[in-house]
Amino acid sequence: MNIIFANQKGGSGKTTHCNLFANYLVLQKKQELLVLDMDFQSSIKSQWDADRENYDNPSLYEVIDIDLSESASLMDQLTNVEGHIIIDLPGRVDDDHLVPVFQKANLAICPFAYDQKTFESTLVTAQVIRHINPKIPIVFIPNRLKAGAKYKLTEQVNQTLAQFGVITPALPDKVAFQRIDTLTIPEDISQEVTQTYDFIYDRYLISEKVK
Numbered sequence: 192m193n194i195i196f197a198n199q200k201g202g203s204g205k206t207t208h209c210n211l212f213a214n215y216l217v218l219q220k221k222q223e224l225l226v227l228d229m230d231f232q233s234s235i236k237s238q239w240d241a242d243r244e245n246y247d248n249p250s251l252y253e254v255i256d257i258d259l260s261e262s263a264s265l266m267d268q269l270t271n272v273e274g275h276i277i278i279d280l281p282g283r284v285d286d287d288h289l290v291p292v293f294q295k296a297n298l299a300i301c302p303f304a305y306d307q308k309t310f311e312s313t314l315v316t317a318q319v320i321r322h323i324n325p326k327i328p329i330v331f332i333p334n335r336l337k338a339g340a341k342y343k344l345t346e347q348v349n350q351t352l353a354q355f356g357v358i359t360p361a362l363p364d365k366v367a368f369q370r371i372d373t374l375t376i377p378e379d380i381s382q383e384v385t386q387t388y389d390f391i392y393d394r395y396l397i398s399e400k401v402k
């Protein structure tokens with residue numbers, strides 16, 4: 192299955208959840224996967240390189256740095272890969288090189304937050320992905336919810352996004368998300384992360400024969 196992490200809003204949590212979801216699939220669901228880092232910032236690839244240098248533990252998966260301009264030919268070769276392909280995307284949707292990536296994706300995961308700007312970006316992202324790949328399931332992860340904060344837009348945002356896909360249980364703003372690596376799921380966020388990712392896994396991956 193090809194799973195993309197997308198949202199044109201910078202800093203919405205694509206890389207964080209791409210990394211943690213990959214860890215979750217290997218550690219908790221014993222799945223095989225390959226991570227493609229298509230973001231020019233190469234955050235996951237850098238983290239993976241650092242973890243390989245700093246820890247003796249074997250990597251859970253391989254991470255390959257991909258230039259977006261190579262994505263079209265690459266997506267055609269992916270059919271030979273065993274296991275899931277997990278793809279971290281840059282914070283934009285207006286690059287033509289993304290078209291083959293959206294076309295070949297089987298599931299889109301969009302982390303977002305309940306502020307006006309992020310909502311608008313998330314909506315545009317969903318519209319573009321749906322336009323290019325009309326059948327793709329889209330999953331929205333409410334991310335970085337601050338304890339005690341009131342979000343005026345919650346209902347309106349949920350209603351609008353529900354027209355494009357499903358909304359998972361929300362994830363809190365916790366510093367543990369800023370200290371992740373490519374080897375573990377930090378204990379202090381394990382429960383929340385597992386609940387949210389189980390929601391996605393049970394709906395979209397469990398019955399899916401690995402493509």
Ligand SMILES: Nc1ncnc2c1ncn2[C@@H]1O[C@H](COP(=O)(O)OP(=O)(O)OP(=O)(O)O)[C@@H](O)[C@H]1O
Pocket residue numbers: 200201202203204205206207208230232280281282334335336362363364365366367368369370
């Ligand atoms: N739930 C969370 N709680 C606290 N910090 C978080 C949470 N999710 C993400 N962050 C932090 O927010 C910042 C942005 O997250 P991340 O890099 O995953 O976003 P992104 O969508 O990949 O950004 P970009 O568009 O720049 O690629 C990072 O410093 C990350 O550690």
Ligand SMILES: [Mg+2]
Pocket residue numbers: 205206207230234279280281
């Ligand atoms: Mg990123």
